[in-house]
Amino acid sequence: MLMEKTDAWVLDIERIGYADAFALQKKLVEARSKDEVIDTFILLEHEPVFTANRDATFNNIVAPKEVLEQAGVEVCKTDRGGDVTYHGPGQIVGYNIMDLKNQGRDLHAYIRNVEQMIIDTLTDFKIDAGRDPEHPGVWVEKEKICAIGIAVKSGWITMHGFGFNVNPNMEHYKMIIACGIQDKGVTSMRALLGKEVAIAEVKERLMVHYEKIFNRSLAKIKLEDLSWS
Numbered sequence: 001m002l003m004e005k006t007d008a009w010v011l012d013i014e015r016i017g018y019a020d021a022f023a024l025q026k027k028l029v030e031a032r033s034k035d036e037v038i039d040t041f042i043l044l045e046h047e048p049v050f051t052a053n054r055d056a057t058f059n060n061i062v063a064p065k066e067v068l069e070q071a072g073v074e075v076c077k078t079d080r081g082g083d084v085t086y087h088g089p090g091q092i093v094g095y096n097i098m099d100l101k102n103q104g105r106d107l108h109a110y111i112r113n114v115e116q117m118i119i120d121t122l123t124d125f126k127i128d129a130g131r132d133p134e135h136p137g138v139w140v141e142k143e144k145i146c147a148i149g150i151a152v153k154s155g156w157i158t159m160h161g162f163g164f165n166v167n168p169n170m171e172h173y174k175m176i177i178a179c180g181i182q183d184k185g186v187t188s189m190r191a192l193l194g195k196e197v198a199i200a201e202v203k204e205r206l207m208v209h210y211e212k213i214f215n216r217s218l219a220k221i222k223l224e225d226l227s228w229s
Contacts, residue, residue, distance in 0.1 A: 008216040013044040018076045025159045028097040033154035042095040043203050046087035048073040060084040063175035080160035082149035084176050090167035100156040113213050118146045120209045127192055143187035166197050
């Protein structure tokens with residue numbers, strides 16, 4: 001017998017800086033740990049930014065500071081797992097604030113579910129994607145199309161999430177060793193399909209698969225709906 005679906009929120013933000021999004025996540029994690037909010041799936045795009053969590057991973061940014069400044073790419077420290085990652089316009093970033101106490105307290109299963117949500121979304125666009133046994137994320141053959149980096153805070157509350165390449169500026173990836181992996185590449189939906197893909201359409205499919213995989217009913221909210229806004 002299937003369990004009844006529970007409610008969750010989806011917060012769709014068109015564009016936001018990394019620091020502001022990081023602060024928003026922290027507030028939602030704290031509120032979720034106190035049951036002041038329900039599980040919240042954030043979808044957004046960032047201004048161009050490289051993020052990493054420690055000195056060793058920052059070393060995988062290979063472009064000089066002057067080149068980054070000229071290209072308008074920011075560098076920010078974060079606290080998620082994984083190596084250096086790029087975010088920018090044309091890439092859908094998904095931050096999932098979810099209480100894993102209600103999902104079996106299984107982080108590995110949670111990451112597989114996030115990967116499956118991306119794989120199923122790509123299938124809708126006739127792109128055959130899958131997993132790499134050695135590296136998390138979603139891959140099309142030997143090229144990564146979606147990076148995944150997760151953190152768990154405040155007693156099984158997830159934050160951070162994925163960077164899903166729809167139409168990003170792929171030239172920016174030449175400035176880093178993406179995810180610290182030297183022998184594999186990166187790709188995007190635009191590169192694979194040979195055309196621009198509507199971000200809004202991809203977001204809608206992500207929501208459909210989120211509901212299916214995590215057994216949720218999503219309700220759309222806006223930033224101003226949150227009590228501290």
